[in-house]
Amino acid sequence: MPLHNVAICRIFQDIADLLEVEEANPFRIRAYRVAARVLGEYGRELADLVRQGAPLPKLPGIGEDLGAKIVEIASTGHCRLLERLRGEVPPAVASLQEIPGLGPKRVHTLYHELAITSPADLERALDDGVVGALPGFGPRLEARLREALAWHRARPSQG
Template sequence: MERRWTNQEIAQIFENIADMLEIQGEIPYKVMAYRRAAENIAALGRDIYDLWQEGALRTIPGVGEAIEEKIDALLRTGHLELYERLKSEIPQSLLEMRQIPEMGPKRIKAVWEKLGITTVEELEEAARAGKLRSLPGFGPKLESKILAGIEGVKRRKIAGRVPLGVAWPLAQEILKAL
């Protein structure tokens, strides 16, 4: 049986593509195109699979020819060449750093390229040791904010909160079953 991708899964792939492209220093409009497509796919009121079968992917705001081709490839084959290539070039653990409020793609790129940091744990160790302040644009204040952000992420994981975009479709399925 073929895999049926959810809107959230496809949106997450495009969000990850945007993050990885930004970490690589890709031009901003390309990054924003993937982000916009991800946001609109996540917010769709319909199953993207149905739109795909109807040939109506371009009715999704932010989905032009290039992104339509990528969604088509993903739904048809289960693979997306660009995504696979980016995953082979960029450590996936870097994407976890995006959860830390002070860590955007540019800062993630800086700690990865200049200090070889690839995990949140390594980032925390470096911040506690004062190593981040050696990077341009980083200082003691930012190190403190990063440490506080890491603690916040840990607390949220312990609390077990589920994002609305994940909870809502599950709630709808439960309602249908009832």
């Protein structure tokens, strides 16, 4: 099954999200986000070039390190960095980003400030009234998170 740029783009987005949850260097996070955007907009499939043994084209924001990751992903379908990051961040924490309204920054805050690692933990924290006291959270966001949790529970299982 051929690997498309969109798959490589998704891997870079996942890396950026996990780096953000870990509070990594913001410039590193941004580099992965920029690379994901560039790959998403690029018109030629990079995996095809890798299979043909052709060098990657010069792409804005993609240097030697990110280029090597593109080759790794295109060649193997995997990225060692992403696998390492997934091992460092509890899987439930990463799954919190599936809840509408929770991006990497908010997940980071919930995880580090309240030790929330799952939707059930989030629901308990909302019931206890501690989420709204966090910086960047408040009553309106609490209400939206309750709605998002209800949607998250009601959606069909994806597995």
